[in-house]
Amino acid sequence: DTEVTQTPKHLVMGMTNKKSLKCEQHMGHRAMYWYKQKAKKPPELMFVYSYEKLSINESVPSRFSPECPNSSLLNLHLHALQPEDSALYLCASSYLVYNEQFFGPGTRLTVL
Amino acid sequence: GDSVTQMEGPVTLSEEAFLTINCTYTATGYPSLFWYVQYPGEGLQLLLKATKADDKGSNKGFEATYRKETTSFHLEKGSVQVSDSAVYFCALSDRNQGGKLIFGQGTELSVKP
Numbered sequence: 001d002t003e004v005t006q007t008p009k010h011l012v013m014g015m016t017n018k019k020s021l022k023c024e025q026h027m028g029h030r031a032m033y034w035y036k037q038k039a040k041k042p043p044e045l046m047f048v049y050s051y052e053k054l055s056i057n058e059s060v061p062s063r064f065s066p067e068c069p070n071s072s073l074l075n076l077h078l079h080a081l082q083p084e085d086s087a088l089y090l091c092a093s094s095y096l097v098y099n100e101q102f103f104g105p106g107t108r109l110t111v112l
Numbered sequence: 113g114d115s116v117t118q119m120e121g122p123v124t125l126s127e128e129a130f131l132t133i134n135c136t137y138t139a140t141g142y143p144s145l146f147w148y149v150q151y152p153g154e155g156l157q158l159l160l161k162a163t164k165a166d167d168k169g170s171n172k173g174f175e176a177t178y179r180k181e182t183t184s185f186h187l188e189k190g191s192v193q194v195s196d197s198a199v200y201f202c203a204l205s206d207r208n209q210g211g212k213l214i215f216g217q218g219t220e221l222s223v224k225p
Binding site for chain 2: 048104
């Protein structure tokens with residue numbers, strides 16, 4: 001299995017909702033990442049997990065809460081989002097933090 | 113800090129034309145360099161990589177050579193196809209940055225039949 005999977009593919013939520021994004025990989029990678037991508041822009045790093053511990057938080061607002069339950073899974077919990085948080089959310093993984101990263105297909109999030 | 117600069121798009125080519133997308137970088141350490149491709153509505157796919165000076169990465173007819181002396185990693189393809197239409201991102205990863213991928217702004221390529 002050489003891919004990163006993300007669910008759901010699309011998500012529409014109101015500003016008072018709580019939802020979660022899920023990411024999974026079975027490549028034995030020990031680093032996992034969350035990125036946010038706006039249209040026609042490069043991905044912006046949000047969080048890095050290395051060996052299931054949070055190693056980088058790029059000053060992301062607390063309405064985004066990451067969780068790494070085990071080495072294969074990465075979640076992003078969403079609460080009280082704003083319309084400007086609408087974007088493509090990408091998950092990635094790599095064998096170690098400085099190796100090439102493999103991206104999932106993303107979750108297209110719309111906040112109403 | 114580290115940075116990546118790509119040529120601006122969009123780039124429009126006819127099928128079978130030669131492609132060059134310029135990428136230069138600034139880094140304090142010894143970075144690895146990558147090209148990623150993003151097709152419409154999809155995530156990023158790793159196209160090729162190079163981990164040290166003079167390495168040449170290649171995949172699907174695309175090539176790029178890690179040039180330390182000119183701090184460049186230009187992407188080339190001898191004959192583009194309509195299916196190559198996508199956004200291409202040059203990126204670097206430096207061990208000193210803890211795993212952060214530094215991306216260029218992306219270059220949109222459109223190939224016409």
